[in-house]
Amino acid sequence: MSEAAIASEAMLSHGQALKVRSLWSDAFHKMVRNRLSVIGIVITALLLFAAIFGPAIAPYSYTRQDLLRPAELPSTDHWLGTDELGRDLFTRILYGARTAVLVAVFSTILSVLLGLIIGTVAGYAGKWADALILRLTDIIMSIPSLLLAAMIAATLKQPIIAWARTVYAQTHWAIFANTTWLDLVIVFGGLSFVSWPAYCRLIRGQILSLREKEYIEAARAVGVPGRLIALRYLLPNGLGPVVVHMTFSLGSAMVLESSLSFLGIGVMPPQASWGNMIQSNIGSWSYRPWLVAVPAVTLAFVTLGINFLGDGLNDALNPRSSKAI
């Protein structure tokens, strides 16, 4: 039965119009009514704006040093002051947003893909493949994720950079001359490796539980083709938790990237990362507090905003959520 048919039947039985709303428009309405998730949307939008248009709005170059004016307080020339090397702090923060978004988006995409493929295999294959995959996720999840990501980044960094140098020496391709983008690739790898197991389990669980649902069985019984079942029933019902988890993991990927950079194995200076900005100024917090406070507050706001968004999405996409309209 089509949605319109259901609606008209409902109208007949109740004698009044029943507005049919899809899952997504329903979720959107719930999101907009939740004050915290609106704050989350605004912060996330600002972050994306800074990441995409940062270089265009940045007043200076992110590596330009004004050695006569290091560690200055905010002024009209430098809106957030200058850092310990005389670079414009506002510019560095904007470029840091770019790093954070790049890492968060790419490592999340990579881990969702890995989790989706491996989780689907586990859910459908079952038996020993399922047991093996579950055990593998168990193992990876029992290593503290920061330590594992840090270990992967620390191990792979020098071999990969050495490899890039040899490639450059042989081919003279400009892309291999500068190794700063390789820092990002290594961070993507480390973060994806530690975060795919959570997706894998989530997706496997979704597959196993949805397969048994009556409405899937009913759809199959009335002869809905498999492709349509997947598109109309499995996907909307299974996607919610994955989208929520993705939102949260965007936030935690940013925090992890900053943590790695703080430990000195993530994104290396002169590339801007909020983590390495905090790290390089934490020693001077008592006499140049703003240099550490600015990146710290930025990181705090951004992760907070993303978590608000995640919480809002969680309430909005969960039909059993108590905060029904």
Add this chain to the structure above:
Amino acid sequence: MAKYLVGRLATAMPTLLAVLFITFTLTFISPYDPVRQMLANAPVQNMDTAENIARVRKQYGLDRPFLVQFADYLVKLSQGYMGISINGQRDVWKMISNTLPVSAQLGLAAAILTAILGIPLGSLAALRQNSWVDYTIISTTLVLRSLPVYVLAPLMLVLLVLVLHVMKVPRGWDGILSWKAILPVCLMMLGPLPVVIRQTRQGVLEVLAMDYVRTARSKGLSTRTIIVRHVLRNALIPVVTSFGFITEGLIVSTVFVDTIFAIPGYGSVAGAAFSSFDYPVIMGVTLVGSVMVVATNIIVDLVYPLLDPRVTLA
């Protein structure tokens, strides 16, 4: 019980072995060559010739196949030998084990404070569900959950030392009872606290809807008795399952807390190893961290059936 314990340990062993395998493989493919390093640092000049390196490598068995070396490593590990650090040539296990007591004190203090604060706050939020008290507690936990230690630590330092002048600069370690430990413990607590508050709130809400709570109420028991005797006892059981997660949080936060406050703990060894690419130490701290998480999970699995009779030891 004993049979269950043996079974649980038997399933934990392959996990630990696999963790060992992963960390060993990563160290194996790392660019660090202990022999070259050793000969380069030797008191006699120009010892690091290719010939010497090959000879010493053979002498230490480092020219053997990967799996043989892995087996050899396992044997040595079972004897408590984790290798020698690159910086300072110290015994890795001694470096870690010397610092563990300090971190254990900090971690335990943080865990106890988390329980003392988290359980009442979580219960309060549940009992005043959907009131401003609930919203305040829940949104505060949401804020705390988002903030990494190295973000909050400098902000707290600026606030407490520079603005409010309530403390001097806390640096170093004078025992857990010293004022210097207050800020580190509070910061370490911030990771696990939101988890405990949320779990307690969820648990209390679920138990409050149970029939036996209504029965207790209709018997005329005081709210206090109902909460302490009937609700909390059952509501807190699920909190136990988050212990593994809490352990991991404490391990990770100690890396930052130790680095920022110059505390000679497990985290300071880990932080220094990561920033100087000291592979044997990196491997050691990762291993010790994973063993702690796996051990906590085993303890949770053992304790859980005792707390909740519905879960059987299967």
